[in-house]
Amino acid sequence: MFIAILGRQSHLGLAELERVYGSASRFSGTSAIVESPIDIQRLGGSLKAGRVIMQIPRASWRQVHTKIVHHYGDTWGALDYKITLGISVYGLRIAPRDIQRAGLELKKVLKAQDTSLRLIPNSSVELNTATSHHNKLGLSANKVEVLVVQGNDGSVIVAESTGAQNITALAARDQGRPKRDAFVGMLPPKLAQIIINLAAGQANTSSTILDPFCGTGVIPQEALLLGYDTYGTDLADKMIDYSQINLSWARDTLHAHGNYRLTQGDAMTTKWQPPFDAVACESYLGQPFSAPPSPSKLREVRGNCNHIITSFLRNIAPQLKSGTPLCVAIPAWRSTDGSFTHLPLTQQQELQALGFARIPLTTVSSRDLLYYREEQVVARELLVIQKI
Ligand SMILES: C[S@@+](CC[C@H](N)C(=O)[O-])C[C@H]1O[C@@H](n2cnc3c(N)ncnc32)[C@H](O)[C@@H]1O
Structure with a gap:
């Protein structure tokens, strides 16, 4: 399952996904789900795309925070390269410092396993497209953007970005x-x-x-x-x-x-x-x-x-x-x-x-x-x- 973060006029982005991928469904005010991998550079109406790695029913940020730290603590333990990580949160009522806290906790867990992590600072809860694009997030295994999106049904999707719109x-x-x-x-x-x-x-x-x-x-x-x-x-x-x-x-x-x-x-x-x-x-x-x-x-x-x-x-x-x-x-x-x-x-x-x-x-x-x-x-x- 794949998720798209929709642009400013989200109806246009949603209709575009439906026409290009045959079907799509709205997940939240700013996001949509499709079954096929999304090629973000072919789309005018989506800002970021990602592969869903987990969906948590009616989750709070605290639960999401714990799951992210566990998941990446396990996945990235003892890597021989450095990870650059950005985290963007859509729809959950939290502050940028809550995201930084999760990132720092993960950094500590990884450091204990000899993996180094560079965290991209959040000036807002969502990294803007320019930050994601300029840091090449989602374009290689060591440059990751985690997208956390709360849906209209209260569930939370955690996805890994596969790229942001190339604004340059x-x-x-x-x-x-x-x-x-x-x-x-x-x-x-x-x-x-x-x-x-x-x-x-x-x-x-x-x-x-x-x-x-x-x-x-x-x-x-x-x-x-x-x-x-x-x-x-x-x-x-x-x-x-x-x-x-x-x-x-x-x-x-x-x-x-x-x-x-x-x-x-x-x-x-x-x-x-x-x-x-x-x-x-x-x-x-x-x-x-x-x-x-x-x-x-x-x-x-x-x-x-x-x-x-x-x-x-x-x-x-x-x-x-x-x-x-x-x-x-x-x-x-x-x-x-x-x-x-x-x-x-x-x-x-x-x-x-x-x-x-x-x-x-x-x-x-x-x-x-x-x-x-x-x-x-x-x-x-x-x-x-x-x-x-
Ligand atoms: C809104 S503009 C389109 C601009 C275009 N998308 C662009 O990339 O520049 C409308 C265009 O329709 C052309 N136009 C107006 N009446 C037309 C007609 N009866 N037949 C063909 N073109 C017409 C105008 O010359 C103008 O270039």
Whole structure:
């Protein structure tokens, strides 16, 4: 059994795990369980992954502390190499000093057996992803991060990390790209991974991912890095030029070796050249707002976005084989009370009339597939559908 520590918008991470591994279940507000080993670098919505080594029913921290000291006191006694250990605790109401106490006790037990232990200090109960990543925790036998997670049912899982998100590589992919465009938007690579994974699910990597609104090419870039071939189109010639430059950089710098095609085209009328097996895109999101727009402005922008995205879906539907999966990021507007205004096309009957149905997800409600930062008015809603 394996555990993932989910990212800030945990519904997205959970849905991504379900699509990539076939099934997943929520364990706590910040974690999920899957049956297969998790490759953290392929996921945008999880921060850390680990292999479960024990699950203790309704446990207190005191019991967990004792079990950890016994387990690792036995496992690591008389090793001929030094262990670096980090401990992260999720959901139990304890202080960082409680974790340090357990670590120091283990250190003493191990010292008596001639094994030396370097403890990573906890400034908070959870080591942040940067600390885990920079210390290479989970990536070799002598660099260990123990993840202690209390579930919604009160039980506690103790897992050994198999790695944390590579935040250095993600930042380099985001900020190192030669062509960026603040007006078109800055799709974070993590969100691009989520969009691709929600579309492609368990598709094999010989598949081609189509992005009909490719902009500066973040989704095609991430698709290449996940091992897919990719095909990007955009209305603006300038965006195709930008994508060309960015993908050629990704090929040279990031060693993204798949095949890519890029052509100019209006998503409302283009006839895409096969083959393509899944569609992953961040569609037209309308203009950005720093405060919720007036009702009449919202009506205008919403109508405009709905028209473009509906026309795109109507155009692409007859070009897709039945069952072809799509994940389309579309806008949803957040009002001051925190509620969302969605596009009319998200209604089941509207989707059905266009030839699509939602891909059923058991772990999350489709309305929860929203990505936004606290200060943002325009959220991205991830529409996960398939051709009927
Ligand atoms: C939100 S941006 C996508 C940004 C992209 N994810 C990136 O990595 O830069 C939307 C893109 O849709 C394009 N677009 C707008 N209307 C379009 C249409 N009718 N057909 C194709 N592309 C369109 C815009 O030129 C813009 O690049």
